[in-house]
Amino acid sequence: MLTTCDCLKETEDKQCMLKCVEKRIDDVSELVDLMRRGDIGPASHIRVYRQRAVQCLCWKFDYSYNHHFIVTDVTDNKLTILHYAPKRISNIILLKGVAEIIQETVAVEDDEETLDFESGVFLVTADNYPRTPSQKCEAVTRAKRRLGERQYSVFHNNCDSFVSWTLSGNSYSHQAMNAKGLLLCIGVCARYCIRIYRTLELIKDSVGKLLALFGE
Structure with a gap:
């Protein structure tokens, strides 16, 4: 089934509306078929809807969200993907x-x-996604240059904006800019928590440099 969504893309001098087309993939067999036909390959954009909710007495609060990733390679029944992934608790x-x-x-x-x-x-x-093999190869190469990046931001540099930037040159997250309810509250809280976390990272790095300096 095909659906469309309007994704607002910001340019330097104006804003334009980009028409995205989404095809729902019903099961593994359909996904494998798309891979074998070449409809899914390098530089393909896949969105996964993740249902999340919390129950409090008789109230149910929904904070479902979308996760986005870009395909870099397809082999047999395997996809190689690039995406912003959460770190393990121990690493955090x-x-x-x-x-x-x-x-x-x-x-x-x-x-x-x-x-x-x-x-x-x-x-x-989308209309401005890479179409030719060379354009797709260039997009994948551009995405790989950011491997290891840890500058995650809930509203400005998330999985959605990473894929958007890779494929269209515009970093934008339709989901973040249109968040509502509990998801918006979680996003705002996470934003400030990440800021505090980054400050602690800087302090840790500074202390490490001082210790190394005096150790010499």
Whole structure:
């Protein structure tokens, strides 16, 4: 099933409305078929809807969100993807960042966490996405240059804006700019928590440099 969404893309001198087309992928067999036909390959944009909710007495608060990633390679029944992924709790505690752009290979038939077909997996296309093999190769190369980046921001540099920047040159998160309710509250709280966290990271780095200096 095809759906459309209007994604606002900011340029330096004006704003323009970009029409995105989304095709829902119903199950693993359809995904594999798209991979074999070449409809999903390097520089493909995939969105996964992740249902989240918290129950408090008779009230249910929904904070479902979308996760975005870009495909860099397709082999057999595996996808190699690039995305902003959350760090492990142990790494966060050790001040090694809250999220990082990583590349990983996903076995599409086994990884239900990355590809939640029940909630929704979508192939996203847009008019200004790369079309030719050379354009797609250039986009993948551009994305790989940011491997290891840990400058995650809830509203300005998340998984959505990373994929948007890679494929269109415009860093924008439609989800973040249109967040509402509990998801917005979580986002605002996380934003300030990340700022505090970054300050602690800077203090840790400064202390490390001072210790190294005096150690010499």
